[in-house]
Amino acid sequence: GCQSLHSEPDNSLYLQLGERAGIANVVEDLLYLIVDDERINEQFKGMDVAQFHRNLTDQLCELSGGPCEYSGREMRELHAAMGITDTQFNALAENLILAMEENHVPTTAQNRLIKRLLPLYPDIRHL
Numbered sequence: 610g611c612q613s614l615h616s617e618p619d620n621s622l623y624l625q626l627g628e629r630a631g632i633a634n635v636v637e638d639l640l641y642l643i644v645d646d647e648r649i650n651e652q653f654k655g656m657d658v659a660q661f662h663r664n665l666t667d668q669l670c671e672l673s674g675g676p677c678e679y680s681g682r683e684m685r686e687l688h689a690a691m692g693i694t695d696t697q698f699n700a701l702a703e704n705l706i707l708a709m710e711e712n713h714v715p716t717t718a719q720n721r722l723i724k725r726l727l728p729l730y731p732d733i734r735h736l
């Protein structure tokens with residue numbers, strides 16, 4: 610009841626994901642899945658793996674209500690030239706779900722994170 614009167618940010622998803630350390634593990638496993646996935650691995654050739662890991666971890670931390678600030682480039686600016694197809698977008702989402710499964714993230718939390726990523730779709734897919 611009284612809780613809703615305070616404007617505390619909701620960090621329950623962040624906690625379900627295991628905080629920043631848990632998210633970092635998910636992103637690491639996501640990277641292995643990307644490398645093995647013929648649908649998308651060509652796009653990722655030559656990227657800075659450490660920077661990608663740090664920035665995506667910060668982004669998912671922030672999006673889940675955690676105390677992080679994404680400091681990478683805008684989604685549209687990053688992905689505009691890549692010509693990303695719907696199939697490729699879905700492949701990445703699928704790999705993220707698999708990486709969360711591997712880290713025993715509850716299905717409800719998986720769904721909540723995917724839901725928060727969907728608004729980024731228009732900025733990521735081929736424009």
Ligand code: HEM
Pocket residue numbers: 649652653654656657660661662664665668681682687688691693697698699701702726729733
């Ligand atoms: C929900 C979907 C996605 C999210 C949230 C996302 C997020 C990000 C973030 C945060 C970065 C910055 C990492 C850095 O600074 O290096 C990034 C870079 C990148 N993304 Fe995505 N991305 C998504 C979908 C995709 C898809 C579907 C592809 C290709 C199939 C893709 C290809 C790349 C590549 C190649 C980079 C590295 C760019 C570079 O180093 O210049 N992304 N993405």
